[in-house]
Amino acid sequence: METASIVKPATHGVGSPPPPGPAIEVSDVSLRFETRDGPVQALAHVNLKVERGEFVSFIGPSGCGKTTLLRAVADLETPTEGDIRVDGMNTEEARLKRCYGYVFQSPALYPWRTVAGNIALPLEIMGYSRAEREERVKKGLDLVNLSGFGNKFPWQLSGGMQQRASIARALSFDPDILLMDEPFGALDEIVRDMLNQQLLRLWEMTGKTVLFVTHSIPEAVFLSTHIVVMSPRPGRITDVIACNFPRDRQLEIRETPEFLAIANRVRLGLRAGHSYDA
Numbered sequence: 001m002e003t004a005s006i007v008k009p010a011t012h013g014v015g016s017p018p019p020p021g022p023a024i025e026v027s028d029v030s031l032r033f034e035t036r037d038g039p040v041q042a043l044a045h046v047n048l049k050v051e052r053g054e055f056v057s058f059i060g061p062s063g064c065g066k067t068t069l070l071r072a073v074a075d076l077e078t079p080t081e082g083d084i085r086v087d088g089m090n091t092e093e094a095r096l097k098r099c100y101g102y103v104f105q106s107p108a109l110y111p112w113r114t115v116a117g118n119i120a121l122p123l124e125i126m127g128y129s130r131a132e133r134e135e136r137v138k139k140g141l142d143l144v145n146l147s148g149f150g151n152k153f154p155w156q157l158s159g160g161m162q163q164r165a166s167i168a169r170a171l172s173f174d175p176d177i178l179l180m181d182e183p184f185g186a187l188d189e190i191v192r193d194m195l196n197q198q199l200l201r202l203w204e205m206t207g208k209t210v211l212f213v214t215h216s217i218p219e220a221v222f223l224s225t226h227i228v229v230m231s232p233r234p235g236r237i238t239d240v241i242a243c244n245f246p247r248d249r250q251l252e253i254r255e256t257p258e259f260l261a262i263a264n265r266v267r268l269g270l271r272a273g274h275s276y277d278a
């Protein structure tokens with residue numbers, strides 16, 4: 001017999017109302033790493049509220065603390081000061097209740113497990129029954145357009161397909177929130193365009209709250225409801241830009257004056273905080 005559920009996700013079932021309040025609230029968060037060469041101030045006085053269903057991108061120069069902020073939300077780093085609430089809980093509670101899925105820059109799939117086996121892994125750890133695992137894996141594969149690839153091994157898939165599998169794994173237990181750390185950074189532009197469109201569709205279909213780290217201005221403008229621009233280290237938020245494009249937007253919007261105006265504002269924000277030698 002299958003074991004009973006060990007950790008059930010904190011998510012509400014499909015059709016039931018989400019818990020009230022913002023999905024994520026970051027209040028005056030600073031984070032300092034103590035290293036052998038002295039302290040490294042990664043984040044300084046970061047304040048941010050992410051409402052449910054938003055798609056928020058983080059953009060800023062290399063080393064400004066984007067990953068650190070995402071990791072702090074995921075309880076993988078502890079702020080030196082300030083407070084973070086996820087679904088109204090502290091980050092440890094939210095982690096234990098599996099409020100979010102995390103997608104890393106590299107797909108990080110286990111090579112000895114099939115794609116279906118990789119997607120099922122969190123469900124196995126959480127004690128889902130075999131029948132429920134199979135149903136969720138099938139749903140996950142459909143969601144990321146990988147139906148028919150469940151029995152393949154990761155090395156039999158392209159980089160873009162591997163990253164889609166890792167997104168399906170992060171969503172397998174149906175968390176409300178998806179934390180994505182530059183998931184498409186290593187992919188070529190054509191594949192990235194395709195994945196951006198697929199991610200947008202997935203977001204539209206599922207209504208998840210997404211926090212997304214990127215270095216790409218067009219990617220941020222195309223995907224987001226809000227773009228958070230950060231300064232060089234210590235990372236501070238210097239601008240939060242609203243993008244009000246329709247949810248079913250197509251890649252062609254990248255040629256519109258509205259799109260270019262937002263992209264320009266992001267570019268100016270990044271330039272203002274950075275001295276480029278080139």
Ligand SMILES: Nc1ncnc2c1ncn2[C@@H]1O[C@H](COP(=O)(O)OP(=O)(O)OP(=O)(O)O)[C@@H](O)[C@H]1O
Pocket residue numbers: 033034035040041042060061062063064065066067068069233
């Ligand atoms: N565990 C750690 N110990 C010490 N310093 C760290 C640690 N993790 C990150 N840092 C430092 O904190 C700063 C912020 O790093 P972080 O990876 O969050 O930046 P980032 O904006 O995500 O960078 P990139 O865009 O290059 O991925 C950097 O200077 C980094 O070297």
